[in-house]
Amino acid sequence: xxxIDQGLDGETEGYWLHDYVKFGSYDVTSDGLLMDCxxxxxxxxxxGRFFDETGTSFGQADxxxxxxxxxxxxxxxxxxAGVVTFNGRLFWEGRPPASPQYSADDPLPAPDEQLPxxxxxxxxxxxxxxSHLDGHxxxxxxIAVLPYEQVVDAARKQLRRLAVETGLNNYPEVxxxxxxxxxxxxxxxxxxxxxxxxxxxxxxxxxxxxRDHTRRWAAEKIALGIWGSPYRSVCESAETRSxxxxxxxxxxxxxxxxxxxxxxxxxxxxGVLRNPAIDSNWYAAQxxxxxx
Numbered sequence: 001x002x003x004i005d006q007g008l009d010g011e012t013e014g015y016w017l018h019d020y021v022k023f024g025s026y027d028v029t030s031d032g033l034l035m036d037c038x039x040x041x042x043x044x045x046x047x048g049r050f051f052d053e054t055g056t057s058f059g060q061a062d063x064x065x066x067x068x069x070x071x072x073x074x075x076x077x078x079x080x081a082g083v084v085t086f087n088g089r090l091f092w093e094g095r096p097p098a099s100p101q102y103s104a105d106d107p108l109p110a111p112d113e114q115l116p117x118x119x120x121x122x123x124x125x126x127x128x129x130x131s132h133l134d135g136h137x138x139x140x141x142x143i144a145v146l147p148y149e150q151v152v153d154a155a156r157k158q159l160r161r162l163a164v165e166t167g168l169n170n171y172p173e174v175x176x177x178x179x180x181x182x183x184x185x186x187x188x189x190x191x192x193x194x195x196x197x198x199x200x201x202x203x204x205x206x207x208x209x210x211r212d213h214t215r216r217w218a219a220e221k222i223a224l225g226i227w228g229s230p231y232r233s234v235c236e237s238a239e240t241r242s243x244x245x246x247x248x249x250x251x252x253x254x255x256x257x258x259x260x261x262x263x264x265x266x267x268x269x270x271g272v273l274r275n276p277a278i279d280s281n282w283y284a285a286q287x288x289x290x291x292x
Contacts, residue, residue, distance in 0.1 A: 015055035022050065023064075035064060079246050086249040087138060087261055096244050100212060104170035106202065111193035115201040116208065119220065120190035122228030127279040130270050133235055136249060141265040142256055143234060144275055150257060151277075152230040156182055157255040158237035159225035165244045166218040173199040177226055187226045196226065214243045231277050 017038070024033035030052045036043045047067045048058035061067035074081040074092075082093040109115060133140035143151060160178055163169035169178070173195045181187065191197055200219045207216035217240045225233040234252075241248040253261070270283035 016050065020048075020050070020056065033060065033067075082246070084246050084249070086136075086253075091135075093246060096246065099166060099214075099244060100210065102167050102206065102215075104167065108173070108195060109198050109202050111198065115198075116204040118192060118197050118201050118204065118223055120192065120197065120223065120227065122190070122224050124227075124229055126229040126232060128229060128231040128235065128277060129279045130283060133238065137264045138261045139238075139249070139252060139256075140235070141262045141269060142253075142259055143231065144270075144273055144278055145262065146256060146259065148230075148277070151234060154252070154255040154257075155225060155230035155234040155237065158234050158241070158252065159222065161251060161255075162218055162221060162237050162241050162244075165241065166215060168203065168218055168222060171199050171203075174222060177222075181226060190223075190227045197223070214240065217243075229277065 019036070019038040020034045021037050022032045022034045026032055030050070032050055034048050034050050034056065036046045036048065036058070038044060043058070045063045046058050047060040047062075047064060048056050049060060050056050061070065074083055077083070080095070082095050084091045084093060133143075143154075146154075156178070160169070160182070163174055163178060168174045177187065177196045188194060188196075192201070200223055203219040204216055207213070207219065221233070221237050221240050224236060234255075238248055238252045241251070245251070267283050267286060270280040271286060271288070272284070273280045
């Protein structure tokens, strides 16, 4: 960061200056929190944010003490401030917005009604391309090593949670399909004009009209859960649920049987994994190359 201002012409205050000091990182890139340490200026000590694509902006706090006091208040408020702990780690999240309410009394569309097509290319044997559950790799590792039937059971529970949280469980076509899946009844063959597919296609149309992306995702995950790989379903249902509840991590862990969480996996873990439902060939090739 120290060399950035030397390579820029003219005023660089809006991007980076030598006397800015970064004290907090967002880990993935050079983005982070900084303090203006230019002495003799009214802005001395002010806290700002740096983004590598857009530069520096201020307004986070007038001093480090004020910033830390606000941080402490958020920690004390816990989930009300979007503070979540899981497996000894701390996550900062915004409170999910309230979901819009939809009527479940809408009649089922006619088979020839113009509706968005539903992706029905899923198969229970589709390979999952190494599930990390980004930022929650220990959960991804647990899913990868559990017996298949436990993963199926967790996928059912996660999908039901998602359906209830989004109101999709109120539609009889969705509830009936999930009830049958929980009883172990094989789902019908995927068909764009079947009752469940028609209902989900109507939800897609409704979500597109209202620009409700999370509802669209939920409808797509219902289709994936019913007709696709339970490994992919449990991961994607959990990721979608993260838009509705701060408890999704604990819920997923509970649905996986509250098994002891493995260490956060590295490339070696995925490289030596022998789960036919998970494609870890790339990691296996890298691991083999590194140990030749």
